[in-house]
Amino acid sequence: EIVLTQSPGTLSLSPGERATLSCRASQTVRNNYLGWYQQKPGQAPRFLIYAASSRATGIPDRFSGSGSGTDFTLTISRLEPEDFAVYYCQQYGSSVYTFGQGTKLEI
Amino acid sequence: QVQLQESGPGLVKPSETLSLTCAVSDSSISSGFYWAWIRQPPGKGLEWIGSIYHTGVTYYNPSLKSRLTMSVDTSKNQFSLKLTSMTAADTAVYYCARTLYDYYFDYWGQGTLITVSS
Numbered sequence: 321e322i323v324l325t326q327s328p329g330t331l332s333l334s335p336g337e338r339a340t341l342s343c344r345a346s347q348t349v350r351n352n353y354l355g356w357y358q359q360k361p362g363q364a365p366r367f368l369i370y371a372a373s374s375r376a377t378g379i380p381d382r383f384s385g386s387g388s389g390t391d392f393t394l395t396i397s398r399l400e401p402e403d404f405a406v407y408y409c410q411q412y413g414s415s416v417y418t419f420g421q422g423t424k425l426e427i
Numbered sequence: 428q429v430q431l432q433e434s435g436p437g438l439v440k441p442s443e444t445l446s447l448t449c450a451v452s453d454s455s456i457s458s459g460f461y462w463a464w465i466r467q468p469p470g471k472g473l474e475w476i477g478s479i480y481h482t483g484v485t486y487y488n489p490s491l492k493s494r495l496t497m498s499v500d501t502s503k504n505q506f507s508l509k510l511t512s513m514t515a516a517d518t519a520v521y522y523c524a525r526t527l528y529d530y531y532f533d534y535w536g537q538g539t540l541i542t543v544s545s
């Protein structure tokens with residue numbers, strides 16, 4: 321089973337700044353089957369990015385994903401107040417899905 | 428816009444079996460997607476439980492496989508989960524979700540909190 325480790329655990333930034341969140345896999349993520357999700361308190365996760373770098377439908381272009389193999393990054397170019405939340409990466413491999421432990425993006 | 432709605436008991440006693448159902452609307456459950464259960468213990472991260480196709484093909488998280496059964500009812504456009512031998516460690520918000528391209532979860536239900544307590 322592939323373990324995903326996200327860093328940092330907490331990221332403190334201000335609106336308008338750039339956020340860079342990291343997700344590292346314990347093994348190569350096959351075909352870059354890597355997704356990102358945003359979760360706000362009391363809500364279900366929201367699907368942001370798939371295939372490491374493709375934005376899901378309706379996701380603003382300030383969100384971008386990059387990376388391959390074992391190292392992946394979610395970048396939010398200019399933070400809006402509504403972007404402060406917890407972010408999870410997720411991978412699929414060998415019929416198993418795993419999530420990272422999350423990065424909390426706080427003001 | 429696909430909508431998913433979980434339903435379940437809210438409270439389960441230790442050693443009992445949890446039964447949850449996810450009703451899918453604005454999309455046919457037979458439309459070529461896998462459907463999944465995912466849970467989140469209070470204050471913790473996300474854990475995939477298992478996935479099912481409309482034909483009944485399933486695959487489960489190895490850590491839960493011995494206690495888990497998933498099923499699908501195409502006539503009611505819903506799918507279900509049964510998890511046996513519940514313990515306090517199974518206390519979590521349980522989400523159902525649609526799987527996009529077999530690899531990602533694009534639509535989620537609002538979640539239902541299941542508490543295991545006597």
